[in-house]
Amino acid sequence: MAIRMVVIGAGDRGRTYASYAEAYPDELRIVGVAEPNEESRSYFAKRYALPEKFQWRSWEAAVAAMPETDVVAICTPDALHLEPALAFLDAGYHLLLEKPMARSWEACRQLAEKVRQTRRLVLVGHVLRYTNYFTHLKAVLDAGEIGDVVSIQHMEPVAYMHAAHSFCRGNWGNTVRSTPMILQKCCHDFDQFVWWLGRRCLRVSSFGGLTHFRPENRPAGAAARCLDCPKAIERACPFSARKIYLERTTYRYPFVDQSDSGMERLLKDSPYGRCVYACDNDAVDHQIVNLLFDGGVTVSHIMESYTYTGGRETKIFGTRGEIVGNGRTLRIYHFSDRTTTEWDSVLEAGLNGSGHGGGDFGIVRELIRQLEHGTEADHLAAFEMSLESHKIAFAAEKSRLAQGEVQVLEG
Template sequence: MDNKPVTLAIVGCGQRGKGYAEYALLAPTKCKVIAVVEPRPKTRKEVADAHGVDPSLVFATWKDFHSASTETIKTVGKRLVDAIVVAVQDNMHAEVVLAFSEQGYHMLCEKPMATTAEECVRMAAAVKKAGIIFGVGHVLRYSPYSKALYEVINSGSLGKLINIQHMEPIGYYHFAHSYVRGNWGKEENSCFSLMTKSCHDIDIICSWMSPAIPVRVSSFGSLQHFKKSEKPQTAGSATRCLDCPIANECPYSAKRIYLDPVANDFTGWPVSPLIDGVPDIENITMALKTGPYGRCVYETDNDVVDNQVVNLEFSNGATVSFTMVAFTSAICERQTRLHFSHGEIVGDMAKFTVTDFRPKPAKATMHRPPQDGGGHGGGDLGLISAFVKAVSTGKQGVLGTDIDEVLQSHLTVFAAEKSRREGKVIDVQDFGKDIKARCT
């Protein structure tokens, strides 16, 4: 491409879509949002106005946008935009990506890639057939912290990477918001929580171990707390937090999580997703009285697990243990220990310590990479900027990964969930072959 900004369509203007779109305002010479797709009218107008989108390129549904694109390709012989950011609900990813890959659009798809293994395989085949630039929202790879960590791992200065212990502390109120009351609380509406929350943890673990690949996996986990049997007796028969006698003391109280922050003029996440438009006391109160986010966490229909462990063996004999847990004060601040033949790295997403065992005494060095702003320690902006550059240069390699690697990490997550459900060790590569065979 020439030096003109890459033109983008944001398909889905929720928290993730808005976050990626922000890059166009920060780097207007690199990219420009010229099309917006969003069913909620106030949010649609807000994002379109922020980016100065022409009304003819503002759509309520992705199918409307697809139809307009079809007409433009047919009559003018060109696509409406250079690339699409797919940030719709998880269970819509496959149909959107498959539709627009046929039209030859480059795409950045929010994680997870899809909600079934078969859909992931079909998407990978479509991406390859179309020959497009394709990225997935595995933002952990793209933060300054992760890039600095990669440099140490890839340098080989600590010898062979033998073992990883990695933990995602989801956060008690984050889990209640997203995985109990929210869009990801019920598997049939989205997917299991290891996929929707932690697929990018499995992805980055696989990238640290590369070129070794995962060969065996076992996993255990369950829904321990967010169910009726765990409801405090003092809550009585209340099914909504605003009617609950213990609303001021329950850590999962919707009043504490949403209403109290708004009363103190806070309108960001997790308050902002509750309504279409700007949150205030009146409309947040109404949302809690009538909508899903006001429900008692012990009285919902959620069914995804709130704690899970995954054990992986790689082709070179290295091992990994990963823990995903809801009950933490830290919110998504991953804790990682990487054990090498001649040293170790201990990190927390903001800083990491590298210890070399060979000097006497062992030498420890602290690394504190700069925080570039944006979500996930700068990973959100890191990903969208890399994607825009990949589209601009026509080089998939700028993203540091490809569709085969993306598919492999997703199939590993599906294999881990199969292990959890069936109570047995799963051969990851055989599992992947079986899924691919079903899709041929």
């Protein structure tokens, strides 16, 4: 019998998780949607043949209807995670909850209390845990191939177009409306460190800021919207919305209407058509975080917007070897016999086809597995690890705002 899922927020993430039901209809069935945007709701409802009574205009209406479902996927904007999560937990549902789970550490703790009390499964959207690539990396570490881990050097290249799209013009440009970039983007990475090491993070310090997407960097004569910009200025600009959305298609993925005419409309009317130097953004464009883990393991993490492509690059240094990963391939260097093994995630069977290196479908598969076979202890363990990553992210932001002051993490 397929697991039943109600989706709250039929935007990019809601549609992504729901599409698992199209690929694996025997495993997952979509039974309802809550979405205030008419176009997104009807697109979604049509795709999953949802009757009118299982379409709601808000999460409040959905929880009040007490739908017959096994799990609720909360895929609303960052500011709308905590309240629906608490309400659906009170109503007795299991959750697939998008990260960040909440917008402050206090709110995360409030949610954690509710999870421990209701003993429901709350799988937080840390999709990287379920990719072939990171699963293999974790297996190499657990097998002791490189001995004891001494330190980690990890980089998250954001990609200049992605930075302009999400963290300047888009949903996460303004941290008052959304969340700090180190939480939004890097709680994935902190989740990885906690998972790889199986240790607690004890201390954190961080520096970073917003260097480039500022009004003072706007070229003289540039218009407030790219479609109105003088041609010479627009052609020379790496961040031109015309280049990103009209001449390329990569960043059309979040929008329901991805046609050229849909993009023309988007650039005319929406925040995505704004000059990157004329937005209401305050998100950082670079940040570094140093972490000290239990047992003296150190991690240095860099998040950088001005890179050609995105992904993750990692070096892990152990007492018997070294792992070098570029997001696709892992090279494992063994000191004792000076041999090297190479492993390419793309050549492996699995869910590589879905977004985030297979993690988008991987987390839904894990959700189904946990609901079918997981114990309450397994459910709680998955949530507690995600909680730890949020704790690190909030401490990093606090440190950054205090010019790198070391934050000691509570137990």
